Amino acid sequence: MTLSKSKIRSIYHPSKEDTWTGVNWSKVETTVAKLQHRITKANEKGQYRKVRNLQRLLAKNNFSARLKAIRTVTQNKTAKIPGIDGQLWETPQTKLMAALEHCNSHTKPLKLVPTPFGVGDKFNSKTHFKKELKSKKNQKKILIPCMSDRARKVLWNTALTPLMEKDFPIDQPINYWDTNAKIRFKLNQKNFQWVLTGTIEKINQKVNHDWLLRNIPMEKKVLKSWLKTDFENSTYDQFELESSIKLIKLTLANLTLKNFSNDVKAMCKQPFQSKIHDNKKSISVIRVKDDFIVIGQSYDQLEDVKKAVDNFLLPRGLQMKSSVINHLSNGFDFLGWTWRSNEKLRCTISKVSKIKHRAEIKYLIKTTHKSEILILKLNKKIVDWIKYHHVANDISSVCNSMSRYLYDRLIKWGLRHHSNKTKKWVFNRYWKQLNGRWTFTVSKDEKVYTLINYTFRM
Numbered sequence: 001m002t003l004s005k006s007k008i009r010s011i012y013h014p015s016k017e018d019t020w021t022g023v024n025w026s027k028v029e030t031t032v033a034k035l036q037h038r039i040t041k042a043n044e045k046g047q048y049r050k051v052r053n054l055q056r057l058l059a060k061n062n063f064s065a066r067l068k069a070i071r072t073v074t075q076n077k078t079a080k081i082p083g084i085d086g087q088l089w090e091t092p093q094t095k096l097m098a099a100l101e102h103c104n105s106h107t108k109p110l111k112l113v114p115t116p117f118g119v120g121d122k123f124n125s126k127t128h129f130k131k132e133l134k135s136k137k138n139q140k141k142i143l144i145p146c147m148s149d150r151a152r153k154v155l156w157n158t159a160l161t162p163l164m165e166k167d168f169p170i171d172q173p174i175n176y177w178d179t180n181a182k183i184r185f186k187l188n189q190k191n192f193q194w195v196l197t198g199t200i201e202k203i204n205q206k207v208n209h210d211w212l213l214r215n216i217p218m219e220k221k222v223l224k225s226w227l228k229t230d231f232e233n234s235t236y237d238q239f240e241l242e243s244s245i246k247l248i249k250l251t252l253a254n255l256t257l258k259n260f261s262n263d264v265k266a267m268c269k270q271p272f273q274s275k276i277h278d279n280k281k282s283i284s285v286i287r288v289k290d291d292f293i294v295i296g297q298s299y300d301q302l303e304d305v306k307k308a309v310d311n312f313l314l315p316r317g318l319q320m321k322s323s324v325i326n327h328l329s330n331g332f333d334f335l336g337w338t339w340r341s342n343e344k345l346r347c348t349i350s351k352v353s354k355i356k357h358r359a360e361i362k363y364l365i366k367t368t369h370k371s372e373i374l375i376l377k378l379n380k381k382i383v384d385w386i387k388y389h390h391v392a393n394d395i396s397s398v399c400n401s402m403s404r405y406l407y408d409r410l411i412k413w414g415l416r417h418h419s420n421k422t423k424k425w426v427f428n429r430y431w432k433q434l435n436g437r438w439t440f441t442v443s444k445d446e447k448v449y450t451l452i453n454y455t456f457r458m
Contacts, residue, residue: 011064020092023067031064032158039162051217055159059152059219066099069154073147076243083146084111098151107225108146115140115240142240145229150244153226156218157247163217164254176335179288180347180391186284186295187328187345195332195339196294196302198309198323203253203290208317216255253290256316260292261285267308268301293334299325337392348394357385358405365409369417371430371442375449378406382452399454406454410440 011031012022035058042050058065073079074089082088085108089095145153186192209227213220226248241249264285283305284295294309296302302325313319326332331340336353340346360381368374389395414426421429432441440451 011067020096025071028064028067031062032058032068035062035065036158036162039159043163048217051163055218059155059159063099065155065158066102066151069151069158070095070099070102072154073150073244076150078142078144078242081113081142081144082111083144083149084108085146085148087147089147098147102148102151107149107152107222107229109229110143110145112141112239113144115142140240142242143245144242145244150242152222153244153248156222157244157251160216160218160251160255164251164258176288176388177391179286179335180337182284182286183293183295183334183339184345184347187339187341191282191297192284192295193328193341194296194299194302194325195328196296196305196323196325197332197334198292198294198306199321200257200290200292200313201319201321203256203318204249206318207253207256208315211316212252212256216252256318257287257290260287260312263312264294264305264308267311268305288335291334293332299327336389346393347391349389349392349398353389354398354402357402361402361406362409365413372444372447372449374413375440375442375451379452382454386454396455403454 011024011027035054039051039054039058042048042054070089074095080088080090089098187195212227213223216223265283268283282297283301286293286295292309294302294305296305306323306325309320309323324332328339328341328345331338333339333350333352336350338348338350340348361378364377364381365374368377386395386399389398392398410430411423411426414430415421415423418426418429430440430442431438433439434441434450437453439453442449
């Protein structure tokens with residue numbers, strides 16, 4: 001597709017040359033955002049032909065969208081790993097030429113390469129203490145598409161994102177505090193004392209490809225080629241995926257579960273019931289990623305909801321991995337919290353969350369040798385954990401136990417690094433009094449690094 005010179009020229013800074021370094025990125029972002037907004041509005045009004053036309057414009061003919069996609073691809077950790085065609089976009093000239101000459105070529109096969117350091121590394125609390133051999137045979141591997149396929153995935157993801165639900169999209173940050181407030185509001189109502197908790201089995205691996213081709217609003221040839229190269233081979237599950245593949249998979253998963261809450265409510269509605277006992281109004285469905293809860297008024301009602309969920313998932317080739325109906329007095333776990341009500345509703349940090357956090361702290365302390373880097377890593381981990389769980393009712397008591405655990409692990413860390421010293425020496429070496437509290441502190445290059453305590457105030 002040939003782009004007009006005037007449209008191409010408009011995205012460069014007036015005072016700079018028409019090169020990659022002269023691109024006005026704020027204008028590029030604005031142009032793409034406006035097109036996405038138009039797609040969202042057209043979708044809300046039910047103008048599906050207009051949605052398809054705007055998507056085609058964004059994914060195929062818009063120069064700003066191309067530039068943004070190529071910039072995303074070339075800034076990833078895997079940007080310097082070539083695909084099966086051996087091509088890389090490393091220089092400003094090659095990046096700009098890729099945007100100008102971008103075409104809808106056939107999707108190429110994925111290339112399996114050893115995982116570079118820092119790419120695809122995920123913490124696993126079950127296996128992180130096992131020693132891994134450094135031989136190539138035991139090295140993790142990652143599946144890499146060619147550069148043009150990565151850019152095309154990012155482009156179509158940009159076109160599909162406006163169609164996703166505003167509540168709890170799979171690939172975007174979730175406001176867990178609002179979710180917590182919604183659950184509290186519903187559970188504080190006396191009539192709602194029964195909860196169905198469920199998890200949907202691996203969406204990307206189990207989803208019906210025919211259903212995707214019929215219902216996902218994008219070019220069928222492109223989607224079909226992705227399903228063939230990225231989804232069908234079951235051996236791919238054991239390898240890490242490049243970020244563009246993850247991105248489009250998450251988007252397709254979210255579109256697969258679109259309208260989950262409304263459809264389940266509609267399926268539960270009994271046509272001859274009065275408005276007071278209408279199942280549609282007497283249940284609350286909350287989905288976050290592939291986990292969901294349904295809050296209802298009785299066990300029998302949630303059994304019907306369970307059947308409705310199965311009916312929703314069946315055409316998509318999906319099923320529930322697990323589902324349990326509990327009375328609120330027995331409690332249930334959701335989003336890392338345990339909810340229970342005995343005359344008064346309490347939301348506490350779940351046992352699994354505490355075990356996982358302790359394992360992460362232990363992993364950081366065991367694998368980090370420089371004290372100043374350890375403090376920076378621990379501070380980030382502690383702040384993020386406190387911010388997430390500060391809405392829990394037992395946050396103070398849990399923080400006290402976590403502080404004690406952290407102290408014990410740091411003492412062991414100090415004894416390991418100073419094997420000929422005593423516990424008292426380690427304490428005097430690393431703990432200083434700040435504002436009346438003993439704090440793990442080190443000085444390095446005239447900078448003071450201080451560990452945040454779990455009892456800090458946000």
